[in-house]
Amino acid sequence: MGLKETKPKSPLNKSFGFAFCGLIQAVKSERNMKIHMVIALIVIGFGFYFSLSGIEWLFILLAISGTITLEMVNSSIERAVDLATDQIHPLAKEAKDFAAGAVLIYAIFSVIIGFIIFLPKIFS
Numbered sequence: 001m002g003l004k005e006t007k008p009k010s011p012l013n014k015s016f017g018f019a020f021c022g023l024i025q026a027v028k029s030e031r032n033m034k035i036h037m038v039i040a041l042i043v044i045g046f047g048f049y050f051s052l053s054g055i056e057w058l059f060i061l062l063a064i065s066g067t068i069t070l071e072m073v074n075s076s077i078e079r080a081v082d083l084a085t086d087q088i089h090p091l092a093k094e095a096k097d098f099a100a101g102a103v104l105i106y107a108i109f110s111v112i113i114g115f116i117i118f119l120p121k122i123f124s
Contacts, residue, residue, distance in 0.1 A: 032103075033071050034068050040064045043114060050121045060117060063110035070106050074099040 026033045047060055048121045059098070077099040 006101050011021050022072070025074060030071070032076050033068070033075070036064075036068050036071055036107075046118060050093065050118065052117065063113045067103070067107050067110050070103045074103045 009015075024047055027037055044066065047057060052060065055089060078096050081095050
């Protein structure tokens, strides 16, 4: 068994460039990502309007970044499955559904965080 040849790693700045390209491509091509980004901007606007505390910002930013991150992972899984097979297969469907379910759970959790933080401020 021979040693596997590895290609040289990209410089750090190129790696960040690839990451930003991925983020931009996700926003351009994914409807749900556009929805998440618009809602994130609205929530951030509300955060400034209501002068959130540091802890409140922490929870809001964790909710936003987690949802966006999971949406990108979900999209990656969908593309990888589509690349692997062009046939409808129960395992391919499960992989896609599991990833979408993970986004759904986190998005619901994020909405609950938003309600906990913003409803008392709105109704006080």
